[in-house]
Amino acid sequence: MPKPAKSVGKLVPKVPKVPRVGVPGVGGRRAAFSASTKRDLVDVAERLFTENGYAGTSLDSIVAGAEVTKGALYHHFSGKQALFEAVFERVERDAAERIQAALGAHADPWEKSLAGLRAFLDVVQEPGYRRVVIQEGPAVLGYERYRELEERSTFANVLDIVQSVLDAGTWRLDEEMKQIFARIFFGALATAGETVSISSEPEAAAQRVEAAIGFMLSGFQVLVENGADLPNSLADRP
Amino acid sequence: MPKPAKSVGKLVPKVPKVPRVGVPGVGGRRAAFSASTKRDLVDVAERLFTENGYAGTSLDSIVAGAEVTKGALYHHFSGKQALFEAVFERVERDAAERIQAALGAHADPWEKSLAGLRAFLDVVQEPGYRRVVIQEGPAVLGYERYRELEERSTFANVLDIVQSVLDAGTWRLDEEMKQIFARIFFGALATAGETVSISSEPEAAAQRVEAAIGFMLSGFQVLVENGADLPNSLADRP
DNA sequence: CGCGAGTACGTACCACCAGTATGTCGCGGT
DNA sequence: ACCGCGACATACTGGTGGTACGTACTCGCG
Numbered sequence: 001m002p003k004p005a006k007s008v009g010k011l012v013p014k015v016p017k018v019p020r021v022g023v024p025g026v027g028g029r030r031a032a033f034s035a036s037t038k039r040d041l042v043d044v045a046e047r048l049f050t051e052n053g054y055a056g057t058s059l060d061s062i063v064a065g066a067e068v069t070k071g072a073l074y075h076h077f078s079g080k081q082a083l084f085e086a087v088f089e090r091v092e093r094d095a096a097e098r099i100q101a102a103l104g105a106h107a108d109p110w111e112k113s114l115a116g117l118r119a120f121l122d123v124v125q126e127p128g129y130r131r132v133v134i135q136e137g138p139a140v141l142g143y144e145r146y147r148e149l150e151e152r153s154t155f156a157n158v159l160d161i162v163q164s165v166l167d168a169g170t171w172r173l174d175e176e177m178k179q180i181f182a183r184i185f186f187g188a189l190a191t192a193g194e195t196v197s198i199s200s201e202p203e204a205a206a207q208r209v210e211a212a213i214g215f216m217l218s219g220f221q222v223l224v225e226n227g228a229d230l231p232n233s234l235a236d237r238p
Numbered sequence: 239m240p241k242p243a244k245s246v247g248k249l250v251p252k253v254p255k256v257p258r259v260g261v262p263g264v265g266g267r268r269a270a271f272s273a274s275t276k277r278d279l280v281d282v283a284e285r286l287f288t289e290n291g292y293a294g295t296s297l298d299s300i301v302a303g304a305e306v307t308k309g310a311l312y313h314h315f316s317g318k319q320a321l322f323e324a325v326f327e328r329v330e331r332d333a334a335e336r337i338q339a340a341l342g343a344h345a346d347p348w349e350k351s352l353a354g355l356r357a358f359l360d361v362v363q364e365p366g367y368r369r370v371v372i373q374e375g376p377a378v379l380g381y382e383r384y385r386e387l388e389e390r391s392t393f394a395n396v397l398d399i400v401q402s403v404l405d406a407g408t409w410r411l412d413e414e415m416k417q418i419f420a421r422i423f424f425g426a427l428a429t430a431g432e433t434v435s436i437s438s439e440p441e442a443a444a445q446r447v448e449a450a451i452g453f454m455l456s457g458f459q460v461l462v463e464n465g466a467d468l469p470n471s472l473a474d475r476p
Numbered sequence: 477c478g479c480g481a482g483t484a485c486g487t488a489c490c491a492c493c494a495g496t497a498t499g500t501c502g503c504g505g506t
Numbered sequence: 507a508c509c510g511c512g513a514c515a516t517a518c519t520g521g522t523g524g525t526a527c528g529t530a531c532t533c534g535c536g
Contacts, residue, residue: 034485060523070486071484075485138372138373180430180433181450184451187426187429188425188429191422192425195422198385211415216422222460223456296494307514309515310514480535486528488525494520499514501515503510503513506508
């Protein structure tokens with residue numbers, strides 16, 4: 001049975017639609033419109049993903065919010081996941097920049113780590129960062145892709161801090177070991193941030209977290225300043 | 239336009255189907271069959287969720303694997319999420335029991351924490367635990383529900399360990415503070431476990447992680463044994 | 477200035493999938 | 507013996523991600 005040639009029936013396009021952003025200056029207004037469409041999509045997607053999560057956000061609602069159609073979305077992104085990835089990268093980049101800014105001034109590694117901690121605790125309370133990066137990032141992107149993206153943004157900052165702290169000691173650690181330390185700290189900070197943002201009084205919780213991590217840093221500092229050996233295994237503990 | 243009463247057409251049921259588990263002993267074979275069906279569903283769901291993730295697993299594939307139909311699934315569970323939750327709880331419970339077992343023997347808090355660390359690093363390399371609990375748990379269940387379930391299983395063990403370590407010091411901490419420390423450690427261990435299981439040589443990575451955490455524990459220990467003050471804020475660092 | 481081509485979308489359609497409504501069978505209590 | 511209810515099975519629906527294809531507008535080139 002041949003498909004009845006299903007009458008495609010007069011594809012009447014939408015009303016031409018007013019261009020979506022001004023400044024039609026030379027150098028391709030076409031391209032400018034396109035970029036603005038893409039940005040709008042990411043904007044709306046970020047909002048909706050943050051509010052309702054990945055699975056709870058339909059592409060229809062996104063394109064409706066951006067006042068375009070799925071055709072536009074699939075022209076700019078290969079699919080829902082790719083759109084999420086774009087949102088993820090932007091949220092990440094913003095966070096990394098904020099942390100970077102907070103770091104810049106300090107030379108002393110301990111003060112630097114303290115400033116970094118505070119900046120991170122701030123960032124991690126942003127709903128967008130919490131939802132998109134911490135909560136859904138690993139599940140949606142898969143762990144490998146997640147780490148790949150994280151590698152060169154926020155995690156890079158944590159690694160930087162950890163390195164400067166570790167290098168304050170007399171011994172030197174190989175790259176692998178620094179990575180491990182940074183990973184551990186990153187995980188600790190992420191859940192600490194979650195704890196803070198979940199808490200009924202975030203202010204007090206943030207104080208406690210700072211105290212706890214500060215305490216751990218103190219332990220670190222004591223060992224570093226005393227030039228303690230880094231054990232190869234827990235077995236060397238007296 | 240009245241719906242044409244769409245001929246429901248002879249609901250012919252499946253072949254009676256041989257009962258799914260033996261031991262028809264007294265006390266309700268009916269209930270036994272039912273329980274075994276439920277268990278089969280959770281078994282298959284655990285396998286598929288672990289392999290393909292939550293979104294990548296269709297209910298059809300689950301019921302097909304369990305050799306039942308969606309009717310059975312929706313009779314036992316209120317939906318896909320509830321089924322995932324059942325899987326989650328089982329994976330969690332198994333993990334908690336394993337850790338519990340590893341803990342039991344030791345009295346010294348430092349040895350206890352060491353044993354707990356090793357057990358946790360073992361558990362966290364299980365694909366099921368990684369995928370269901372660590373990776374997808376927070377995203378699928380939502381963070382509050384996730385913590386609610388976690389509260390009384392694996393996390394309870396971590397809390398127990400942390401408490402015994404912290405109580406070894408001269409000072410006492412309030413519950414809140416212990417919770418914070420436990421959270422931080424839990425997060426650190428989780429990402430450490432991820433690092434290990436992602437690594438190309440998990441053995442070596444596990445060694446490094448043990449060394450790193452052992453080092454941090456040493457710092458803790460030094461502070462505890464010297465009766466260091468727990469700062470109320472990082473500001474009191476000299 | 478005309479025009480061909482390609483970009484930037486819009487429209488219609490499909491496959492799939494979670495969830496629902498409704499049916500039936502047989503165990504188990506009476 | 508019987509019948510109520512638990513334990514499923516079946517058919518169907520709405521919604522959703524993805525695709526195939528069509529069109530208008532712009533930009534560069536002759």
